[in-house]
Amino acid sequence: MGRKYVFDFDSTLTRVEALDVLAEITLATNPEKGKIIEEIQEITNLGIDGDISFTESLERRIRLLKAHKNDLDGLVGQLKHKISKSIENNKEFFESYSDDIYVISCGFKEFIDPIVAEYNIPGDRVYANTFDFDGDGNIIGFDEENVLASHNGKIACLKALDLPGEIQVIGDGYSDYVMREAGLAHKFFAYTENVHRDKAADNADHITPNLDEFLFINDLPRKISYPKNRIKILLLENIHPHAFDNLTEDGFSVELLTHSLPEDELIEKLKGVHVLGIRSKTQVTRKVLEAADKLLVVSAFCIGTTQIDLTAAKENGVVVFNAPYSNTRSVVELAIGQIIMLTRSIFPRSTEFHQGQWNKTAANAREVRGKKLGIVGYGNIGKQLSVLAESMGMQVYYYDVADKLALGNAIKCNSLEDLLSVSDAVSLHIDDNPANRNFIGERELERMKDGAILINLSRGFVVDIDALVVALNSGKLSGAALDVFPEEPRANGDFYSPLQGIPNVILTPHIGGSTEEAQQDIANFVPNKIMDYINSGNTVDAVNFPNIRLPRQNNVHRFLHIHENVPGIMAHINEILAKYKINITGQFLSTDSEVGYVITDMDKDYNTEVIQELKAIEHTIKFRVLY
Numbered sequence: 001m002g003r004k005y006v007f008d009f010d011s012t013l014t015r016v017e018a019l020d021v022l023a024e025i026t027l028a029t030n031p032e033k034g035k036i037i038e039e040i041q042e043i044t045n046l047g048i049d050g051d052i053s054f055t056e057s058l059e060r061r062i063r064l065l066k067a068h069k070n071d072l073d074g075l076v077g078q079l080k081h082k083i084s085k086s087i088e089n090n091k092e093f094f095e096s097y098s099d100d101i102y103v104i105s106c107g108f109k110e111f112i113d114p115i116v117a118e119y120n121i122p123g124d125r126v127y128a129n130t131f132d133f134d135g136d137g138n139i140i141g142f143d144e145e146n147v148l149a150s151h152n153g154k155i156a157c158l159k160a161l162d163l164p165g166e167i168q169v170i171g172d173g174y175s176d177y178v179m180r181e182a183g184l185a186h187k188f189f190a191y192t193e194n195v196h197r198d199k200a201a202d203n204a205d206h207i208t209p210n211l212d213e214f215l216f217i218n219d220l221p222r223k224i225s226y227p228k229n230r231i232k233i234l235l236l237e238n239i240h241p242h243a244f245d246n247l248t249e250d251g252f253s254v255e256l257l258t259h260s261l262p263e264d265e266l267i268e269k270l271k272g273v274h275v276l277g278i279r280s281k282t283q284v285t286r287k288v289l290e291a292a293d294k295l296l297v298v299s300a301f302c303i304g305t306t307q308i309d310l311t312a313a314k315e316n317g318v319v320v321f322n323a324p325y326s327n328t329r330s331v332v333e334l335a336i337g338q339i340i341m342l343t344r345s346i347f348p349r350s351t352e353f354h355q356g357q358w359n360k361t362a363a364n365a366r367e368v369r370g371k372k373l374g375i376v377g378y379g380n381i382g383k384q385l386s387v388l389a390e391s392m393g394m395q396v397y398y399y400d401v402a403d404k405l406a407l408g409n410a411i412k413c414n415s416l417e418d419l420l421s422v423s424d425a426v427s428l429h430i431d432d433n434p435a436n437r438n439f440i441g442e443r444e445l446e447r448m449k450d451g452a453i454l455i456n457l458s459r460g461f462v463v464d465i466d467a468l469v470v471a472l473n474s475g476k477l478s479g480a481a482l483d484v485f486p487e488e489p490r491a492n493g494d495f496y497s498p499l500q501g502i503p504n505v506i507l508t509p510h511i512g513g514s515t516e517e518a519q520q521d522i523a524n525f526v527p528n529k530i531m532d533y534i535n536s537g538n539t540v541d542a543v544n545f546p547n548i549r550l551p552r553q554n555n556v557h558r559f560l561h562i563h564e565n566v567p568g569i570m571a572h573i574n575e576i577l578a579k580y581k582i583n584i585t586g587q588f589l590s591t592d593s594e595v596g597y598v599i600t601d602m603d604k605d606y607n608t609e610v611i612q613e614l615k616a617i618e619h620t621i622k623f624r625v626l627y
C-alpha cells in the first residue's frame with residue numbers, strides 16, 4: 001500500500017507563518033505596524049494551539065491584514081527564500097517521493113501552490129484555504145465552505161481524502177496532531193526546526209528537529225548521512241556560550257556544564273557523547289577514552305593538552321583539537337601588568353591603603369625601562385611578550401630548548417643559568433610537558449639575582465612552591481606573580497596556597513587566558529575545527545592525529561577509515577573497494593607511525609555491503625560514512 005506523507009506548510013515547510021510575512025508587506029507604511037503584527041502573531045498561535053476556533057483566528061487576521069491580490073506575488077517571492085533549511089537541503093526527497101506527498105494546511109493555496117510546485121508537489125495534492133476578493137482585488141475573506149476554514153478542519157480533510165496505506169503527518173502544531181488523535185494518521189512527527197510548540201511536541205510519536213531526522217528514522221533518501229541533532233556534544237568548564245551557539249546553530253545537540261567532572265562521573269556522562277569540550281582542568285585519561293563508546297573528538301578550549309591522554313586518544317581513533325593562539329595575547333598582557341606591578345611594589349601599597357594606611361614611599365619602586373626581562377620558553381606567548389616588553393624599554397633575554405629566532409633586540413641565552421643570573425624579572429612560558437615538573441626549584445631560585453621577581457603563567461607544576469616560599473620569605477626574591485598552581489580545584493570555592501599572605505606576591509586563579517576576547521575567540525575557533533571534522537573529516541590542526549585538509553566534494557559519499565598503521569592495510573582497503581567496483585573520485589591518506597587515516601570519495605551508487613567489509617578489516621579503529 002505504501003506510505004503517504006502529509007506535510008503542514010507554515011512553520012514546517014517554511015521557516016515562517018506566511019500571513020505574518022504578508023502583514024509585513026501590507027502594513028509596511030502603517031504607523032501601528034508593530035502592534036498589529038504582534039496581534040496577528042498572537043491570534044495565529046491561539047489558533048494553532050487550538051485555544052480559539054480556527055475560523056475565528058482566520059477571520060480576525062484577515063481583517064487586520066488589509067491585503068490586496070497584488071500583495072501575493074511579493075509574498076510568494078519572499079516565501080521562496082524562507083523555506084526551512086533542511087527541507088531545502090532535501091529537495092531530492094520531495095522530487096522522488098512526490099506521488100506520496102500531500103500538503104494539508106490551514107494556509108492559502110494562492111501562496112502554497114507556487115512554493116510547493118518547486119518541490120514537485122502539484123496543486124491537486126495541496127489542500128488549503130482560498131481567499132475571497134472584492135471587485136477591486138482586496139482580500140475580504142475566505143471560502144467558508146472549505147473544511148480547512150473550520151475548527152479541526154484537517155481531520156475532515158484527511159478523512160475525505162481516504163488515503164490508503166500508512167499515513168505520517170509532519171507538522172509543528174496541535175492542529176496537525178489532531179489527525180493522529182482522530183485515528184486517521186498512523187504517526188505524528190512534531191516538526192521543531194522553526195518553532196517548538198509544547199502542545200504538539202508533548203503528543204508526538206517523534207519530535208523531529210529537522211527533515212534529516214525524519215528521513216533518518218524512516219530510512220528514506222537524505223542529503224546527510226546522520227542527522228546532526230543526533231551528534232551529542234558535551235562542553236565542560238564554563239566554555240564561552242558562543243561555542244554553544246555556534247554548535248547548536250549547525251544542528252548539533254549540545255550540553256553545557258560550568259564545572260569539570262572527576263573520572264568516574266565523566267565516564268558516566270560520556271555515554272553516547274560524540275564530542276567532548278574541556279579546558280585545563282578535566283583529566284581525559286585512558287580509562288575515560290576507552291569507556292567512551294561514541295567519542296570522536298576531544299577539544300581543549302585552551303592551549304594546553306596534557307590533561308588529555310593523547311596517545312590513548314589516538315589509539316581509540318579520537319581526534320584532539322585545541323586553540324593554540326586564542327588566549328596568547330591575554331596571557332602576555334597579564335604578564336606585562338604583573339611585571340610593572342611587582343617592580344613598583346603596587347600590591348603592598350594597595351593592600352596597606354585598603355587597610356587604612358597612607359604610605360607614600362619610593363622604596364622598592366622602580367621603573368621597568370632599562371631592566372632585564374628573562375623569558376623562559378620562547379614560544380607563542382614568550383615571543384609576544386618579548387615584543388611588548390621591548391617596546392616598554394626592557395632588555396629581553398630568552399632561553400628555549402628549541403632553536404628560536406630572536407625578535408627585535410632580544411638576546412638568546414645558551415643556558416637557563418645564564419638567563420637566571422642576568423634577569424631582573426624572570427617570566428616562565430614553557431609548555432605543559434610533564435618533564436617540566438619542578439623546573440624552577442631551590443637551585444634555580446638561588447641562581448637568580450638578589451631582589452629579582454618571578455612570574456609563572458605557564459603550569460603550576462613547573463615551580464617548586466615550597467622553595468619559592470623560602471626564597472620570598474628570605475628576601476632573595478622581591479616578589480612573584482603566580483597564576484597557576486600544582487593542584488587546582490575543579491570548581492570555584494575555597495583554596496589554600498602556602499604563598500598566601502606573603503607581601504608583593506600576586507596570586508590569581510588561573511585566569512591568564514580568561515578574558516572576554518580570548519574566550520570568544522576560542523569559542524569560534526574550536527567549534528570550527530569540530531564541525532570541520534564531524535561534517536567533512538578534516539583533521540587540519542589536530543594535535544594527535546595525521547592532518548588532512550580535504551577538498552569540498554558535492555554529490556559524493558565519503559568513507560573515513562582510521563586504522564592502526566600496519567603493513568598491507570591500504571592494499572586491503574583498496575582490494576575491497578575494487579571488489580565492489582566502487583567508482584573512486586578521490587582518495588587521501590595521511591599516516592604517522594601509529595595510525596593511518598584514509599578518506600575515499602566515491603560515486604553515490606554502490607552496494608552498501610562494502611561498508612560492513614571495510615569495518616571488519618583487521619586493525620580498523622573507526623569507520624564513518626559521510627554525505
Ligand SMILES: NC(=O)c1ccc[n+]([C@@H]2O[C@H](COP(=O)([O-])OP(=O)(O)OC[C@H]3O[C@@H](n4cnc5c(N)ncnc54)[C@H](O)[C@@H]3O)[C@@H](O)[C@H]2O)c1
Pocket residue numbers: 303304324327328331376377378379380381382399400401402429430431432433436439457458459483484510511512513514
Ligand atoms: N595561565 C594561563 O591561563 C595560560 C594561558 C595560555 C597558556 N598557558 C600556558 O603557557 C605555556 C606556554 O604557552 P605557548 O602557547 O607559548 O606554548 P608554546 O608551545 O608556543 O611555547 C612553549 C615553548 O617552551 C619551550 N620549552 C618547553 N620546555 C622547555 C624547557 N624545559 N626549557 C626551555 N624551553 C622550553 C618550547 O620549546 C616552546 O618554544 C603553556 O604551558 C600553556 O599551557 C597558560
Ligand SMILES: O=C(O)[C@H](O)COP(=O)(O)O
Pocket residue numbers: 279280281301302303304305327510511512513514
Ligand atoms: O592552556 C591554557 O590555555 C591555559 O592554561 C588556560 O586554561 P583555561 O582555559 O582552563 O583557563
